[in-house]
């Protein structure tokens with residue numbers, strides 16, 4: 713497992729892209745919408761990991777709800793795994809609670825699942841695996 717990306721909830725991808733490209737000294741390498749999740753994402757490479765800026769694309773998006781309650785900030789940590797089905801089985805067996813146990817298409821050529829923050833010390837964890 714490695715930290716694949718850190719997801720940061722932002723109100724305006726335009727403004728945050730300006731800020732993060734200045735901060736990191738590099739441009740994003742892609743912007744991508746994931747309509748099922750109601751998000752638009754922007755990715756920055758940072759060594760072996762990435763920063764994923766996430767903006768809500770509709771009102772009922774998890775990102776809109778999060779920003780309403782907590783404001784902008786770190787929204788999730790994504791662990792990159794080799795075999796997502798094996799990791800789901802291992803973590804389920806260890807008592808962790810998943811939001812859904814079925815991997816779905818995420819951004820940046822990944823399949824993803826999320827663990828509920830209630831079972832992970834209040835941190836939303838994403839598991840992601842490169843699509844084959």
Ligand SMILES: CC[C@H](C(=O)O)C(=O)SCCNC(=O)CCNC(=O)[C@H](O)C(C)(C)COP(=O)(O)OP(=O)(O)OC[C@H]1O[C@@H](n2cnc3c(N)ncnc32)[C@H](O)[C@@H]1OP(=O)(O)O
Nearest residue numbers: 719746749751774777778787811818819826829834835836
């Ligand atoms: C997939 C595309 C992209 C990628 O990398 O490929 C992304 O990462 S998109 C990221 C956006 N998608 C998601 O966040 C999907 C998973 N999240 C969810 O299903 C929901 O947000 C969920 C279940 C975590 C919360 O939804 P719910 O409707 O239950 O919202 P509430 O506001 O009622 O929250 C309940 C409870 O959870 C706490 N919460 C919510 N979000 C987070 C968070 N990001 N980190 C930590 N805690 C969170 C919230 O504060 C509530 O706690 P409570 O103590 O009850 O007030």
Ligand SMILES: [Co+2]
Nearest residue numbers: 719764790838
């Ligand atoms: Co993510």
